[in-house]
Amino acid sequence: MTLTVKNLTISRGGIPVLEGLNFTLAPGKALILRGPNGVGKTTLLRTVAGLQPPVEGDVICGPETIAYAAHSDGLKGTLSVSENLHFWADIFGTKGIQNALDGFDLNSLVDRPAGALSAGQKRRLGLARLLVTGRPVWILDEPTVSLDVASVAMFADAVRAHLSEGGSALIATHIDLGLDAEVLDVGPFRAKPRSGTGGFDGLDESFL
Numbered sequence: 001m002t003l004t005v006k007n008l009t010i011s012r013g014g015i016p017v018l019e020g021l022n023f024t025l026a027p028g029k030a031l032i033l034r035g036p037n038g039v040g041k042t043t044l045l046r047t048v049a050g051l052q053p054p055v056e057g058d059v060i061c062g063p064e065t066i067a068y069a070a071h072s073d074g075l076k077g078t079l080s081v082s083e084n085l086h087f088w089a090d091i092f093g094t095k096g097i098q099n100a101l102d103g104f105d106l107n108s109l110v111d112r113p114a115g116a117l118s119a120g121q122k123r124r125l126g127l128a129r130l131l132v133t134g135r136p137v138w139i140l141d142e143p144t145v146s147l148d149v150a151s152v153a154m155f156a157d158a159v160r161a162h163l164s165e166g167g168s169a170l171i172a173t174h175i176d177l178g179l180d181a182e183v184l185d186v187g188p189f190r191a192k193p194r195s196g197t198g199g200f201d202g203l204d205e206s207f208l
C-alpha cells in the first residue's frame, strides 16, 4: 500500500506551519523527516496519521493501514508488559505477542507492570506495539528517545525487517538510524505567514 501526500498544507493551533508538501512512500521504503525543532514534523505525522485534518491537499492511503507511534508511549501502567501487548493485539485483531517480545528484548520483563519499567524499557514496549498491529505503514515520531545504543540498533533492525516484509515507515528523527532511507528536509516547506491565521491579523478579523 503506497502512501501518497499531495500538495499538503498543515497547521497547528490554527496557524499553518508547512505547505506544498508532496511525497510518496512505497512498500519496502522508509522516509526520514528532518528539520529543526518546531518546524512541523509532529504536525505532519499527526496529519498523515489522520489525527487532524489538513488545511489543504490530500493524504491518500488505504483504510486501516497506518500504525502511529507518538512521543508518548501510550502504555497502561498497571498492566504487565505481556498484558499491554495482548491488549493491543486484541484491538488490532492480530494473534501472538512473542515476535514483539523477541524483537524488543522484553522476555525478561514480561510480567513487570509497565508503570515499573525504566524510560528506555517503556519506549521499547511502546515500539513493540507496532509489531502486534499488523499494519503496514508505520508513522513514527522520535522513536529512539530514551533508547541506549543497543536499543536503537534493535529498533533499526525491527524497521529493516518490516521493510523487507513489504511494510513502510515514515520517521521523524534527529539521529542517524543507519537505515537505507530517503531523507526529506521539511525546512524549505515552512508556510508563509497568512493574514487571518493568528496573531493580530487573526484577532482583528474575528472581532470586526
Ligand SMILES: Nc1ncnc2c1ncn2[C@@H]1O[C@H](COP(=O)(O)OP(=O)(O)OP(=O)(O)O)[C@@H](O)[C@H]1O
Binding pocket: 012, 013, 017, 035, 036, 037, 038, 039, 040, 041, 042, 043, 044
Ligand atoms: N498543542 C499545540 N497548540 C498550538 N501550537 C502548537 C501545539 N503543539 C505544537 N505547536 C506549535 O506548532 C509548531 C509545530 O510544532 P511540531 O511539534 O509539529 O514541530 P516539530 O518539528 O515536531 O518539533 P520538534 O523537533 O521539537 O519535535 C511549533 O511552532 C509549535 O510551537
